[in-house]
Amino acid sequence: MKLYLQQLFFLCQKELIALVKDPRLKFMLVVPPILQGFLFGYAANYNLEEVPYAVVDESHGALARDLVAHIDAAPAFSRVVTLTSPTEVADWIDSGDILLAVVIPQDFDELIERGGQAPVQVIADGRNSSIAGLATGYVSQIVSAWNAQRMDGSGIAIEARTWYDPNQETQWNFVPSLMAMISFTQVMLLAGMSIAKEREQGTFDQLLVTPLHPSQILIGKAVPPVLVGLFQAVAIFCIARFWFQIPCAGSLMAIVWTLIFFMVSSTGLGLSISAISENMQQVLIYVLVLMIPMALLSGMATPVANMPQVLQAFTYIDPMRFAIDAVRRIYLEGATLFEVRWDFLPMFLIGAVTIPAAGWLFRHRTN
Structure with a gap:
C-alpha cells in the first residue's frame, strides 16, 4: 500500500x-x-436597469400629466419621445428606440373623476418576452402606487420581502x-x-x-x-x-x-x-x-x-x-x-x- x-x-x-x-x-x-x-x-443580468419608453397622452388632463410624472420619476424609466397618436408607436418599437409605449386615452381624467376605471394601454416590444414582461410589470407597480396615493393610501398595501436575495x-x-x-x-x-x-x-x-x-x-x-x-x-x-x-x-x-x-x-x-x-x-x-x-x-x-x-x-x-x-x-x-x-x-x-x-x-x- x-x-x-x-x-x-x-x-x-x-x-x-x-x-x-x-x-x-x-x-x-x-x-x-x-x-x-x-x-x-x-x-x-435579468434586472431591468433601463427602460426607454414613449408617451401618447391623448387626454392632456391634470391626472394624466400626474401619472406620466410618476412614471418619469421611476429610476429605470427614461422617456425618449412624446407622441401624438398611437399609430406612431410601431415605428419607434420596430427601430428598437423604445421598449414600450404608454397610451393614455382622451377620456382618462373624466372617467377617473366620475369614479370609474380608466384604461391605460401599455404596448411593449415582445421580441424579448422576459424583458417585456418585466417592463410591463414595472408600469403596473407604478400605476398601483399612483392609485394608492390618489386614494390617500386607503385600501390594500402590499409589503413584499424577498428571502436570501433582498434586492432580487x-x-x-x-x-x-x-x-x-x-x-x-x-x-x-x-x-x-x-x-x-x-x-x-x-x-x-x-x-x-x-x-x-x-x-x-x-x-x-x-x-x-x-x-x-x-x-x-x-x-x-x-x-x-x-x-x-x-x-x-x-x-x-x-x-x-x-x-x-x-x-x-x-x-x-x-x-x-x-x-x-x-x-x-x-x-x-x-x-x-x-x-x-x-x-x-x-x-x-x-x-x-x-x-x-x-x-x-x-x-x-x-x-x-x-x-x-x-x-x-x-x-x-x-x-x-x-x-x-x-x-x-x-x-x-x-x-x-x-x-x-x-x-x-x-x-x-x-x-
Whole structure:
C-alpha cells in the first residue's frame, strides 16, 4: 500500500507539473474562470436597469400629466419621445428606440373623476418576452402606487420581502452557481485531455509499460483536474464575495466539501471521454456536446420545475443540477451539509456508475 500511494503521488505530481508548464493549459486554468465570473456577474443580468419608453397622452388632463410624472420619476424609466397618436408607436418599437409605449386615452381624467376605471394601454416590444414582461410589470407597480396615493393610501398595501436575495439581484443567482459549473467543466476537459494529449505525443504507451496499475493511472489522471477545479471554484468565490459583495451566509468549508464530492463523483465522465478519444479535438467535441445540455438542464438559468416532465426526468442524471442546488443553498441560505444531504445521494449514484464505467473503458482500450 505504501508503494502504491508513493507511485500515485509521483504520478499526480507529474500531471500537475505538465498542467502548469503547458502554456495553453496555463492560460485555460487562470483566464476563463476569472473572465466568466465577471461576464456572468455583469452581462447575465435579468434586472431591468433601463427602460426607454414613449408617451401618447391623448387626454392632456391634470391626472394624466400626474401619472406620466410618476412614471418619469421611476429610476429605470427614461422617456425618449412624446407622441401624438398611437399609430406612431410601431415605428419607434420596430427601430428598437423604445421598449414600450404608454397610451393614455382622451377620456382618462373624466372617467377617473366620475369614479370609474380608466384604461391605460401599455404596448411593449415582445421580441424579448422576459424583458417585456418585466417592463410591463414595472408600469403596473407604478400605476398601483399612483392609485394608492390618489386614494390617500386607503385600501390594500402590499409589503413584499424577498428571502436570501433582498434586492432580487441576478448576480446573487448566477455567480455562486458558477463555482459548480466551472469546476465541472475543468474536470471534464482536463481529465479528457490528459490521456488524449499523451496519445498524440506518443507517451501513453510508455506510461502503460511502467509498473503502475491501471487504477493508479486513472486516479493520477483524475486528481489534478479536481485540484484545478477546486482552485477555480475558490477564485469564483472570491469574485462573488469580495468584488460583487454577495454575502455568504453559509460555511466556506461546506461549499468546498460539496464541490470536492461533486467533482469526484463526476470524474468518471471526464475519464470515460478520455478513454474513448484518440486526440484532443475529439475530447473538445465530446465535452461541448455534453456540456451544453447539462448546463441547460442544471437549473442554473431556468428552474427545473418549469421544464417539461420528460426533461425533468433527464435532470436526475445531471450531477451539475444537484451541485448547483447545494452550493446555492449553502451560499445564500446558510444551509449545512446535513440539510443538503439529499443532493449528495444522486451525485454518489452517478459517480458509482461512471467511475467503474471509466475503469472498464480504460482497461478495454489499453488491452
